[in-house]
Amino acid sequence: MKLFFSITLGILVIWSLIMGLTGLPASPDGRVKLVWVSDDNPARRAQVDLFNQQNTRACVTLDPESSGKEKVVVQCLSGVGPDLLDIFDGFELTAFVKAGIALDITKELEQRGISIEHDTWNGTHTTALLDGRAYGFPRGACADALLFNKTLLDQKGLKPPGPFIKGDEFLKLAQALTIRDDHGRIRQFGFMFEWWQYGDFLRQWHAQIYSDDGTRCLLDSPEAIAAIQYMYDLIWKYHVMPTPAEASALPSGGGYGSGKINMFGNGQAAMALAGRWWLVVLRNKDNFPELKFGVSECQFGPVRQYRAYCAVTAINRFSRHPDKALDFLLYMASPEYNNLINRQADSMGPIKKYSKSGIFLNATNYPDEAYNSVWIETMERGIPDEVSPFVNGAAANRIITRQLDLVANNLKSPQEAMQTAAQLINEEIIKTVASDPKLRKFYNERIGR
Amino acid sequence: MKNSRRKHRDIWAGLAFIAPNFLGFMLFLLVPVIFSLVMSFSNWNLMKEVSFQWVGFRNFFDLFHDREFWLYSINTVYLMLGIPVCIALSLFLANLLSKQLRGIVVYRTLFYLPTFTAGVALFVLWKSLYNPEYGPINAAIRWLLERAGTAHVELPSWLSSAKNLLGLHPEQIMIGVREFFGLGAREAIIIMGIWVAAGGTNMLLYIAAISNIPPDLYEAAEIDGAGSWAQFRHITWPQLAPTTFFIVIMGFIGGLQGGFEQARVLTAGGPAGTTTTLSYYIYIKAFEEFQMGYASAIAWVLFAVIFAITLVNWTFGSRKIN
Numbered sequence: 001m002k003l004f005f006s007i008t009l010g011i012l013v014i015w016s017l018i019m020g021l022t023g024l025p026a027s028p029d030g031r032v033k034l035v036w037v038s039d040d041n042p043a044r045r046a047q048v049d050l051f052n053q054q055n056t057r058a059c060v061t062l063d064p065e066s067s068g069k070e071k072v073v074v075q076c077l078s079g080v081g082p083d084l085l086d087i088f089d090g091f092e093l094t095a096f097v098k099a100g101i102a103l104d105i106t107k108e109l110e111q112r113g114i115s116i117e118h119d120t121w122n123g124t125h126t127t128a129l130l131d132g133r134a135y136g137f138p139r140g141a142c143a144d145a146l147l148f149n150k151t152l153l154d155q156k157g158l159k160p161p162g163p164f165i166k167g168d169e170f171l172k173l174a175q176a177l178t179i180r181d182d183h184g185r186i187r188q189f190g191f192m193f194e195w196w197q198y199g200d201f202l203r204q205w206h207a208q209i210y211s212d213d214g215t216r217c218l219l220d221s222p223e224a225i226a227a228i229q230y231m232y233d234l235i236w237k238y239h240v241m242p243t244p245a246e247a248s249a250l251p252s253g254g255g256y257g258s259g260k261i262n263m264f265g266n267g268q269a270a271m272a273l274a275g276r277w278w279l280v281v282l283r284n285k286d287n288f289p290e291l292k293f294g295v296s297e298c299q300f301g302p303v304r305q306y307r308a309y310c311a312v313t314a315i316n317r318f319s320r321h322p323d324k325a326l327d328f329l330l331y332m333a334s335p336e337y338n339n340l341i342n343r344q345a346d347s348m349g350p351i352k353k354y355s356k357s358g359i360f361l362n363a364t365n366y367p368d369e370a371y372n373s374v375w376i377e378t379m380e381r382g383i384p385d386e387v388s389p390f391v392n393g394a395a396a397n398r399i400i401t402r403q404l405d406l407v408a409n410n411l412k413s414p415q416e417a418m419q420t421a422a423q424l425i426n427e428e429i430i431k432t433v434a435s436d437p438k439l440r441k442f443y444n445e446r447i448g449r
Numbered sequence: 450m451k452n453s454r455r456k457h458r459d460i461w462a463g464l465a466f467i468a469p470n471f472l473g474f475m476l477f478l479l480v481p482v483i484f485s486l487v488m489s490f491s492n493w494n495l496m497k498e499v500s501f502q503w504v505g506f507r508n509f510f511d512l513f514h515d516r517e518f519w520l521y522s523i524n525t526v527y528l529m530l531g532i533p534v535c536i537a538l539s540l541f542l543a544n545l546l547s548k549q550l551r552g553i554v555v556y557r558t559l560f561y562l563p564t565f566t567a568g569v570a571l572f573v574l575w576k577s578l579y580n581p582e583y584g585p586i587n588a589a590i591r592w593l594l595e596r597a598g599t600a601h602v603e604l605p606s607w608l609s610s611a612k613n614l615l616g617l618h619p620e621q622i623m624i625g626v627r628e629f630f631g632l633g634a635r636e637a638i639i640i641m642g643i644w645v646a647a648g649g650t651n652m653l654l655y656i657a658a659i660s661n662i663p664p665d666l667y668e669a670a671e672i673d674g675a676g677s678w679a680q681f682r683h684i685t686w687p688q689l690a691p692t693t694f695f696i697v698i699m700g701f702i703g704g705l706q707g708g709f710e711q712a713r714v715l716t717a718g719g720p721a722g723t724t725t726t727l728s729y730y731i732y733i734k735a736f737e738e739f740q741m742g743y744a745s746a747i748a749w750v751l752f753a754v755i756f757a758i759t760l761v762n763w764t765f766g767s768r769k770i771n
Contacts, residue, residue, distance in 0.1 A: 006465075009465075009469075069736075069737070070735075070736030070737065073495060073736075073739070074736070077495065095495075095496070095739060098496035099495050099496055099739070185582075244606070244609040244720065245581050245606035245609050245610065246581075246582075247609070248580065248581060248606065248607075248608060248609040249580055249581040249582030249583065249584075392738045392739075392740075394733075394737040394738045395738050398733065398737075401719070402619075402620075402719070402721050402722050403721075405611070405719050405720045405721040405722075406611070406619070406620075406721050409609070409610070409611060409720060409721070411611060411619075411628060411629075411721070420620070431511075435492060436492075437500075438500070
């Protein structure tokens with residue numbers, strides 16, 4: 001027994017040492033295996049496959065199980081992180097940079113003549129660049145537009161909107177497309193959005209979350225209040241949007257955002273504020289055989305601007321193969337990758353010029369999609385989320401979400417909610433600045449103290 | 450001499466056998482626990498640009514001025530309101546399942562099933578049950594209301610509602626606020642918790658304890674003419690006191706530490722933070738906001754509270770039992 005125990009222990013120790021020293025085994029053809037923490041879906045797999053076919057030095061494996069900022073940070077700092085990771089907003093970028101995880105690739109991109117500022121969409125910049133340095137490369141970019149169900153419009157005898165509509169026309173359509181049953185319950189909603197899309201509405205009312213210098217939260221401004229009031233009115237005044245209770249009562253599928261996509265695809269909502277990435281699901285005729293839809297640029301508020309957003313892929317500074325991981329980021333700047341993204345409709349390719357080419361505008365595989373110029377227009381007018389260096393983005397987001405929850409449930413007026421949000425975020429700014437001498441100095445410089 | 454050598458060898462063998470477990474305990478429990486205590490006095494936040502500093506009791510001081518901490522403490526305590534109901538139901542079930550019936554093992558297994566079903570699967574199931582429009586719970590309530598002639602009463606929205614039975618305000622430490630009266634996400638979690646835990650470990654403990662009660666006591670009581678209720682009140686309940694005491698203490702500890710999975714899977718802590726408990730707040734502070742020092746401080750305050758309550762329970766409870 002003792003002999004068995006000792007041998008087992010010995011084998012385990014030796015095995016652990018070997019695994020620890022060698023890391024991931026190379027692929028059978030001798031290429032280095034890189035791990036990319038990203039969501040696993042058919043589109044992503046095709047993107048990885050194309051790289052693996054092209055590159056002779058490395059091959060990429062997806063690790064969807066480790067996705068989530070908290071897991072990635074802890075894994076990276078403890079030395080067992082992936083080679084490549086995704087960043088979804090400016091706050092996450094700041095967190096990954098400040099934690100010393102995201103590798104600075106400014107010089108490498110410069111050497112290859114790639115400029116994030118000039119070559120990629122404006123909406124990607126705050127997620128890829130920090131203080132003028134590049135810490136990743138966008139894997140796609142998006143700005144939301146109005147999706148409408150052509151069949152439901154036909155049934156109501158309504159003409160589909162053109163490539164650009166304004167708030168009044170939108171509201172008439174939304175009201176006409178909201179249908180109730182005999183009990184007065186809404187059977188079909190005219191419109192729907194997710195509350196985390198509030199940034200779209202803020203942009204269109206010329207509101208900002210933070211002042212330009214980032215020292216103050218401006219959610220209590222009349223513009224921000226008006227934007228949130230409009231969102232509230234769509235539910236509680238015009239009744240074209242489901243309340244949170246109604247939304248939770250509707251059947252929904254699994255996966256990120258797929259509940260709302262299914263609602264639109266199944267005709268439970270006639271219009272939706274959505275990104276181009278919805279098309280990956282909506283194109284599937286097995287799921288939605290009857291669905292025919294179009295896309296319009298919709299200006300709800302007084303300003304023709306949209307919220308642009310993206311996902312950026314960065315290299316883990318502790319990766320054993322940063323040079324090979326860089327190959328993958330450079331692949332994202334290639335025409336092959338960009339054309340693939342544009343074909344797949346997994347948002348839009350990060351490099352602007354490829355999206356403006358004839359390949360994208362005249363998509364032959366999907367002749368119904370004659371609206372690709374709308375996506376370009378919204379991207380051109382897209383503005384990324386603001387980031388304040390003086391507040392923890394996750395804390396600010398939590399405060400805003402909480403207030404929006406109360407507004408959505410009709411438990412607090414938009415004005416009160418935004419005033420509370422601004423007050424709490426400003427308190428958070430003061431607390432953050434007070435706890436960090438370096439940041440305090442920077443803050444004082446900005447406010448001219 | 451030979452015996453002593455053999456004894457020595459046995460000690461070494463014994464130590465070798467417990468070494469992996471002990472190393473695991475040291476590495477994954479004791480060291481992190483001590484580390485978190487030390488870190489609770491620092492500003493450690495995973496951001497290497499922010500210089501590491503010892504901040505003394507500042508995290509603890511900030512904590513007591515943190516409104517969210519108090520609101521989430523209230524949420525935690527509120528979710529514990531289900532514990533007495535849960536214990537009563539466990540006792541009731543244990544009583545029933547202690548009877549000598551045919552197929553009793555099958556019944557016991559059926560009631561124990563939720564305990565060894567994966568939490569996430571249960572939460573997804575309950576999410577469907579709580580669907581305000583199509584869920585069977587609201588369908589049953591609707592049916593009852595129609596029979597009672599009060600069909601106009603608004604049905605609960607369950608997981609998407611910030612309402613609660615005490616009218617707690619989601620942002621302020623206030624009770625009895627009219628617009629927040631009703632059934633909401635907190636009650637939904639409490640009911641689900643009762644369903645899961647009633648037939649769980651507590652029930653098994655009670656069954657084991659009931660089987661240890663000497664049958665002579667019941668026989669004597671029967672001879673004296675005691676009915677079922679009198680037998681329960683004067684024999685079963687007092688005999689089960691040590692078990693109840695243990696279950697109450699474990700319930701308190703579990704309740705104060707609980708709520709994380711439900712918040713993470715079912716509600717993301719919402720709506721408006723009403724299902725965020727202290728354990729979920731620790732997670733938010735540590736792994737979403739990276740404020741490890743502050744999160745450690747919350748964890749240690751939570752530990753102190755649990756320790757104090759257990760001590761009080763122990764001191765007064767055990768005196769009563771004895």
